[in-house]
Amino acid sequence: MKHLILAPLRGFTDAVFRNAFQRHFKGVDEAVAPFVTSIKGRCIKPSHLRDLLPVDNRAMPVVPQILSNNPAEFICLANALFDIGYREINWNLGCPFPMVAKKMRGSGLLPHPDVIDRMLDETLRGISGNLSIKTRLGRFSSDEMDRLIPVFNRYPLSRVIVHPRTGVQMYAGKVDLKAFEVCQARISHPVVYNGDINDLAMFQLLESRFPSLSGWMLGRGLIANPFLSEMIQSGTRLICHRNARFETFHDDLVAGYGRQFSGPGHVLDRMKGFWRYFASDFPDSRRIVKQIRKADSLDRYRQAVKAVFDGQDRWGSCRENAASLDCTSNQNLLY
Numbered sequence: 001m002k003h004l005i006l007a008p009l010r011g012f013t014d015a016v017f018r019n020a021f022q023r024h025f026k027g028v029d030e031a032v033a034p035f036v037t038s039i040k041g042r043c044i045k046p047s048h049l050r051d052l053l054p055v056d057n058r059a060m061p062v063v064p065q066i067l068s069n070n071p072a073e074f075i076c077l078a079n080a081l082f083d084i085g086y087r088e089i090n091w092n093l094g095c096p097f098p099m100v101a102k103k104m105r106g107s108g109l110l111p112h113p114d115v116i117d118r119m120l121d122e123t124l125r126g127i128s129g130n131l132s133i134k135t136r137l138g139r140f141s142s143d144e145m146d147r148l149i150p151v152f153n154r155y156p157l158s159r160v161i162v163h164p165r166t167g168v169q170m171y172a173g174k175v176d177l178k179a180f181e182v183c184q185a186r187i188s189h190p191v192v193y194n195g196d197i198n199d200l201a202m203f204q205l206l207e208s209r210f211p212s213l214s215g216w217m218l219g220r221g222l223i224a225n226p227f228l229s230e231m232i233q234s235g236t237r238l239i240c241h242r243n244a245r246f247e248t249f250h251d252d253l254v255a256g257y258g259r260q261f262s263g264p265g266h267v268l269d270r271m272k273g274f275w276r277y278f279a280s281d282f283p284d285s286r287r288i289v290k291q292i293r294k295a296d297s298l299d300r301y302r303q304a305v306k307a308v309f310d311g312q313d314r315w316g317s318c319r320e321n322a323a324s325l326d327c328t329s330n331q332n333l334l335y
Helices: 015-024 046-052 071-083 113-126 142-153 177-186 200-209 220-224 228-234 242-260 264-281 285-294 298-311 318-322
Strands: 004-006 030-032 065-067 088-093 130-138 160-166 191-194 215-218
Touching (some): 004 228, 046 071, 065 071, 071 088, 071 113, 130 142, 142 160, 177 191, 177 200, 200 228, 215 228, 220 264, 242 264, 242 298, 264 285, 264 298, 285 298
Parallel strands (some): 004 215, 088 130, 130 160, 160 191, 191 215
16 A cells, blocks of 8 residues: 555645545545644634644544744644644645745745754754654755755654755746655655656656655645545556546535635635646536636536536546446455
């Protein structure tokens, strides 16, 4: 079994998504939650941790992620999370967005290994649980890792998750697998790969090149195709009843956000955002996204989505894909 981790995508992989995903799909072992930002003072309000309340995170193991460049604030927030039952906190050193990086947070810290060194020193002496890191190769250049890896190796980190792009790349361009290979060889902690695992073939190529990794993080590729984790675990694209399962998952998401948000407008905005990924495997994805974005009410959104489901066979039938495969034994396809 491959150890698969749901990536932290702000605005997408929140508790509603995590719970709905786990009800309808298999193959993911845990999730790193979208970051919460450290705050001044020692009073952590429940609203700040709303997405991380244990009562709403029982479907799969979750690792909270903190965005911070202040040791005291990080320690306070991390210990509040440890106090409610979490065992590991992830430090975000990868967020590439300029408004974050320019404040020396996320990937904006990567050109400053001395600051990261002091942060780790103080933080690890002050927290009561485990710490992992999610990082990029650097903010401006992968050469920044030459100074960062010795810092990481000095501290008892539980693991290092590496996205093989720089911060200024955002999500454009190709991942730098040569630089990642160097990082993996030099990092003394368990290493997790994150970045552009969008289909089974890509995963298999990466696994053949990096067979000793401790885990694999799936993000945008898993949102676009929620069956990807099952395909990776089974080693085959053949999974039955996908159209019906995806439609049921979609309706569960809508219901979940309906319970969370105060008003249909918020639900509509959130679901429109998902179709940026959901539509990517449909034959006429641009038209589908355009039609869904035109919906100005939740009822019209449901009508637009129903038209998509009624008029598109996104993955084809199991009979077409698997010939004589017996769909009644679907669990044999998964593991």
